Amino acid sequence: MIRSVSEKIAEDTVGVILASHGSMAAGMLDAVRMIYGESGNLAVIGLEDSDNLNEWGKELKKMIELFPMGVLILADLFGGTPCNQCLLNTVERVKNREAVSLIAGMNLGMVLEVLSQRETAEFDELTVIAKEAGKSAVSDCLTRFRPLSV
Numbered sequence: 001m002i003r004s005v006s007e008k009i010a011e012d013t014v015g016v017i018l019a020s021h022g023s024m025a026a027g028m029l030d031a032v033r034m035i036y037g038e039s040g041n042l043a044v045i046g047l048e049d050s051d052n053l054n055e056w057g058k059e060l061k062k063m064i065e066l067f068p069m070g071v072l073i074l075a076d077l078f079g080g081t082p083c084n085q086c087l088l089n090t091v092e093r094v095k096n097r098e099a100v101s102l103i104a105g106m107n108l109g110m111v112l113e114v115l116s117q118r119e120t121a122e123f124d125e126l127t128v129i130a131k132e133a134g135k136s137a138v139s140d141c142l143t144r145f146r147p148l149s150v
Contacts, residue, residue: 001056002026002046005063006039014099014118014126015041015067018106019060019086020076022046031108032115039115041067047082057085064089070099070123074111074130078104101127109137 002023009015016039018025025044032039043063047056064071073090075083083104093100101123103110113133118126 001048001051001059002044003059004029004044005066006042008038008040009066010040011068013041013067014069014123015043015064015071016111016114016118017043017045017060017063017071017073017086018111019045019073019082020047020106021080021082022048024076025106028106028108028111032111035108036112036115042115045082047085053081053085057089060085061089064093064100071101072114072118072123072126072130073100073102074106074114075102075104076106080104099123101130103127103130103134105134107134107137110134 002025004026018028023046025046029042029044043066045060045063073086075086077083086102090100090102110130110133114126114130117129121129
């Protein structure tokens, strides 16, 4: 199991958990550190072939509980095992109206935007911010810059 939790956990800041197959989430964390620097209230969990799903789910649950202001989970792939485990660990929290959200389709633009806006945005806004940032991070670069090359 690939696991990392930021050293700094502030009780007044929304937590962000990056969940993925393999080391994708850890790679996102490396890129975030390169671009954004160190960020508190950030955790990473990656599922490896040898992992026991029950143990992985328990570790995810512990991570979610680290963040009293709520947690936004960004997963790599809708319907994938990490996303499904995140769903299993959040459905009761949603029923209890706890501040928890799960977005699949994680990309670096999404992660950076969420981290840069979580200090000022309301929790419910972060879900919208994540979805919009994820969509706007996808671009057909050659088509976009074709007018410059003509």
